[in-house]
Amino acid sequence: xxxxxxxxxxxxxxxxxxxxxxxxxxxxxxxxxxxxxxxxxxxxxxxxxxxxxxxxxxxxxxxxxxxxxxxxxxxxxxxxxxxxxxxxxxxxxxxxxxxxxxxxxxxxxxxxx
Amino acid sequence: xxxxxxxxxxxxxxxxxxxxxxxxxxxxxxxxxxxxxxxxxxxxxxxxxxxxxxxxxxxxxxxxxxxxxxxxxxxxxxxxxxxxxxxxxxxxxxxxxxxxxxxxxxxxxxxxxxxxxxxxxxxxxxxxxxxxxxxxxxxxxxxxxxxxxxxxxxxxxxxxxxxxxxxxxxxxxxxxxxxxxxxxxxxxxxxxxxxxxxxxxxxxxxxxxxxxxxx
Numbered sequence: 001x002x003x004x005x006x007x008x009x010x011x012x013x014x015x016x017x018x019x020x021x022x023x024x025x026x027x028x029x030x031x032x033x034x035x036x037x038x039x040x041x042x043x044x045x046x047x048x049x050x051x052x053x054x055x056x057x058x059x060x061x062x063x064x065x066x067x068x069x070x071x072x073x074x075x076x077x078x079x080x081x082x083x084x085x086x087x088x089x090x091x092x093x094x095x096x097x098x099x100x101x102x103x104x105x106x107x108x109x110x111x112x113x
Numbered sequence: 114x115x116x117x118x119x120x121x122x123x124x125x126x127x128x129x130x131x132x133x134x135x136x137x138x139x140x141x142x143x144x145x146x147x148x149x150x151x152x153x154x155x156x157x158x159x160x161x162x163x164x165x166x167x168x169x170x171x172x173x174x175x176x177x178x179x180x181x182x183x184x185x186x187x188x189x190x191x192x193x194x195x196x197x198x199x200x201x202x203x204x205x206x207x208x209x210x211x212x213x214x215x216x217x218x219x220x221x222x223x224x225x226x227x228x229x230x231x232x233x234x235x236x237x238x239x240x241x242x243x244x245x246x247x248x249x250x251x252x253x254x255x256x257x258x259x260x261x262x263x264x265x266x267x268x269x270x271x272x273x274x275x276x277x278x279x280x281x282x283x284x285x286x287x288x289x290x291x292x293x294x295x296x297x298x299x300x301x302x303x304x305x306x307x308x309x310x311x312x313x314x315x316x317x318x319x320x321x322x323x324x325x326x327x328x
Contacts, residue, residue, distance in 0.1 A: 002231065002234070006117050006118075009117050009118070009119070009120050010117055012120070013115040013117070013119075017115075031117075036260075038230075038234065038260060074295065084259070085256075087259070087289075087292045087293065088292065095288060095289075095291055095292035095295070096291070096295050097292065097295065098295075099263075105116065105117050105118060106114050106115060106116045106117060107114065107115045107117065108114060
């Protein structure tokens with residue numbers, strides 16, 4: 001996807017969050033990323049290292065928590081984890097599924113000192 | 114908690130509000146290069162222009178070929194040259210809106226950049242999305258690019274007159290599209306023979322009417 005712009009957005013969120021607080025440095029930024037979001041996490045980490053230089057987030061650890069795809073079958077009521085390469089209800093083989101989790105992409109928390 | 118895509122989402126919401134204040138709705142048209150986005154837009158215009166005042170934004174990486182095609186129809190059209198970018202962002206639409214007299218429009222049709230990946234990620238203030246997939250692209254595309262179909266309200270299988278030549282399994286595509294998005298409407302159309310265009314037009318008409326509160 002567009003990991004450079006996404007990383008800029010993450011750093012913008014961090015800068016806005018620490019503004020007005022007495023922050024020496026940002027220690028950790030925690031992200032939650034759904035498996036269906038299309039975000040390439042290796043690129044995020046790479047760009048974060050480059051773009052965070054000379055910002056409060058320099059040397060901060062970027063923690064990425066991946067969220068599996070969870071769906072509920074509207075036909076038989078099954079719910080659970082789905083492989084994104086094979087979207088089908090494992091119980092009734094139906095495809096009338098509702099996405100419960102997997103598209104997330106957000107900053108969960110920022111740890112500072 | 115902050116959504117990382119919020120910079121685009123906020124602008125998309127602002128565009129939608131701006132259009133809404135002028136009673137205008139936006140249709141986002143997505144698909145590969147060569148899927149038939151421009152031809153389909155031309156056909157929809159021909160069938161809907163007596164009912165709605167239509168404007169068009171033609172997104173392209175460079176050049177004005179598609180905008181010239183629409184310009185010949187005598188409708189307001191603005192070329193959005195993304196200068197290499199692979200998708201349109203809400204900010205680009207926001208910058209282009211002042212080129213239109215929104216009080217003299219009901220519908221803004223936006224032809225997105227030909228691409229099955231990136232445009233899916235970016236809302237641009239649309240009321241609804243129409244995705245196009247043409248027969249020669251192959252019947253595995255919904256499985257390969259599920260996001261664009263999961264976020265579209267309708268899928269038009271274009272160049273349907275070529276189905277037999279390509280051995281295109283339309284049932285497979287429809288099944289996968291419904292798996293990605295149970296609410297998606299699927300149409301079989303050909304802008305060359307005219308097949309299916311009345312059905313697609315009726316769907317688009319219904320979506321516009323609903324968005325404008327005229328349903």
